Amino acid sequence: MPEKRVYLNRDRVLRAAVALADEIGIDALSMRRLAQELGVVPMALYKHVQNKEELLDGMVEVIIGEIDAPVVDAEWKTVVRERVLSARRALQRHPWARSVLETRTRQTPAVLDYMDSFTGMFLDGGLSVDLTHHVMHAIGGRMWGFTQELFDDSAARKAAPPMPPEAQAAMMRQMGDSYPNILAVAMASAHDEGTAVGHGCDDQFEFEFALDVMLDGFERLHERGWSSRRAAV
Amino acid sequence: MPEKRVYLNRDRVLRAAVALADEIGIDALSMRRLAQELGVVPMALYKHVQNKEELLDGMVEVIIGEIDAPVVDAEWKTVVRERVLSARRALQRHPWARSVLETRTRQTPAVLDYMDSFTGMFLDGGLSVDLTHHVMHAIGGRMWGFTQELFDDSAARKAAPPMPPEAQAAMMRQMGDSYPNILAVAMASAHDEGTAVGHGCDDQFEFEFALDVMLDGFERLHERGWSSRRAAV
DNA sequence: ACCTGAACACCGTTCAAGT
DNA sequence: ACCTGAACACCGTTCAAGT
Numbered sequence: 074m075p076e077k078r079v080y081l082n083r084d085r086v087l088r089a090a091v092a093l094a095d096e097i098g099i100d101a102l103s104m105r106r107l108a109q110e111l112g113v114v115p116m117a118l119y120k121h122v123q124n125k126e127e128l129l130d131g132m133v134e135v136i137i138g139e140i141d142a143p144v145v146d147a148e149w150k151t152v153v154r155e156r157v158l159s160a161r162r163a164l165q166r167h168p169w170a171r172s173v174l175e176t177r178t179r180q181t182p183a184v185l186d187y188m189d190s191f192t193g194m195f196l197d198g199g200l201s202v203d204l205t206h207h208v209m210h211a212i213g214g215r216m217w218g219f220t221q222e223l224f225d226d227s228a229a230r231k232a233a234p235p236m237p238p239e240a241q242a243a244m245m246r247q248m249g250d251s252y253p254n255i256l257a258v259a260m261a262s263a264h265d266e267g268t269a270v271g272h273g274c275d276d277q278f279e280f281e282f283a284l285d286v287m288l289d290g291f292e293r294l295h296e297r298g299w300s301s302r303r304a305a306v
Numbered sequence: 307m308p309e310k311r312v313y314l315n316r317d318r319v320l321r322a323a324v325a326l327a328d329e330i331g332i333d334a335l336s337m338r339r340l341a342q343e344l345g346v347v348p349m350a351l352y353k354h355v356q357n358k359e360e361l362l363d364g365m366v367e368v369i370i371g372e373i374d375a376p377v378v379d380a381e382w383k384t385v386v387r388e389r390v391l392s393a394r395r396a397l398q399r400h401p402w403a404r405s406v407l408e409t410r411t412r413q414t415p416a417v418l419d420y421m422d423s424f425t426g427m428f429l430d431g432g433l434s435v436d437l438t439h440h441v442m443h444a445i446g447g448r449m450w451g452f453t454q455e456l457f458d459d460s461a462a463r464k465a466a467p468p469m470p471p472e473a474q475a476a477m478m479r480q481m482g483d484s485y486p487n488i489l490a491v492a493m494a495s496a497h498d499e500g501t502a503v504g505h506g507c508d509d510q511f512e513f514e515f516a517l518d519v520m521l522d523g524f525e526r527l528h529e530r531g532w533s534s535r536r537a538a539v
Numbered sequence: 540a541c542c543t544g545a546a547c548a549c550c551g552t553t554c555a556a557g558t
Numbered sequence: 559a560c561c562t563g564a565a566c567a568c569c570g571t572t573c574a575a576g577t
Binding site: 150153154157158161172175176199200201203204206207208211212278280281283284285286287288289290291292294295299300301302 | 405409433436445514517520522527533535
Binding site: 117 | 559560561562563
């Protein structure tokens with residue numbers, strides 16, 4: 074008696090990939106091994122995922138789906154803090170996730186959604202778009218690896234050829250519908266670049282901004298005689 | 307007329323690997339491709355490097371060698387700042403270095419030397435061993451990826467079986483000769499763990515420490531009406 | 540002491556077919 | 559519409575030899 078044939082789909086493939094990576098580790102996760110797990114020939118996967126890169130992008134989507142929505146009715150610092158800790162918990166559930174995130178460069182809709190929502194936590198908290206911009210860069214590494222590339226277009230530029238201005242404007246308009254917060258920040262920093270006074274997206278500036286926030290914080294703790302014992306209280 | 311045969315050595319192999327990765331990218335760097343570059347059969351490399359992992363560890367050594375020594379006669383914040391910026395420059399010269407560093411878990415002598423010297427910048431600046439400990443964790447991601455694992459022994463524990471106390475003491479003594487600063491910090495946090503009040507090496511605590519340093523810093527900038535224009539002055 | 544050659548058990552992905 | 563099979567051009571690493 075032939076079993077009812079259950080067709081593969083993208084979602085089944087991605088979930089199986091996440092589960093398998095949890096089990097055998099990311100290095101051992103190959104297209105061939107995943108196919109075997111699904112009881113299918115390797116090439117069957119390529120109907121649902123263009124290549125291995127896209128499989129990894131899809132696995133990131135699954136992880137992002139595990140991050141809690143922002144808490145409501147709290148000051149922005151609490152909202153951000155809880156969200157970051159939730160993201161951290163999601164990453165910890167999947168030990169391979171950190172290293173995969175760090176290699177992703179494609180800005181999939183799932184990633185952009187998360188970024189937009191994250192940006193919104195600062196803007197809703199009343200931070201200026203300027204400060205929010207640099208804060209997003211600074212917190213990037215702590216949120217996880219790919220924030221850096223969001224407002225920094227060097228990665229995107231490599232992927233896509235330059236666009237005529239009208240196409241750029243059209244894209245901006247379309248982005249505004251889905252990602253209003255990202256758009257607000259991107260527009261403000263583009264304006265800054267025009268005036269040549271602010272810092273649109275200078276990689277070195279962003280790095281030093283984050284470094285100085287940390288060093289200044291350390292200095293204040295040192296001056297106050299901070300110790301982890303007292304912090305525990 | 308036969309050319310004088312120049313034997314391979316570890317250093318030649320590592321330098322060639324770094325140069326080749328710069329040229330063709332880290333993904334394309336294979337033992338086979340590297341051997342070809344050196345005009346040698348793949349297996350010849352295995353005399354100088356146990357396997358590919360060790361090749362990557364060796365490439366990290368080369369990178370560390372490019373980081374400037376700490377500047378002298380300056381306050382600790384400046385010393386740290388300059389060192390971090392120097393490390394950043396080294397990483398930027400080798401675009402593949404970041405991703406390689408993030409996958410390294412072995413604590414080679416080169417890595418320990420760098421860590422010890424880095425720790426020393428804070429201790430010499432007068433920070434307490436306690437604060438230095440948490441600061442080292444906090445700055446880890448900014449320095450680069452592997453600091454996290456230094457005082458956190460979970461990675462080391464996986465690699466090596468547990469030791470009898472005498473062996474541990476002997477190792478400590480030996481470490482004290484080469485890495486006095488690491489030892490000072492490690493001993494202080496071990497003591498804390500005994501009192502069960504401080505935070506020896508709680509991963510979650512370290513993460514939140516760093517997160518809160520950033521968030522508090524952002525809040526202060528927000529309150530002061532910070533803008534990148536004024537920061538430029 | 541150092542390098543070689545052949546072989547093993549893997550990869551991701553293509554192409555042209557099968558149902 | 560979806561899956562298959564065979565093949566291609568690669569990997570890292572072993573082992574037993576060569577000079």
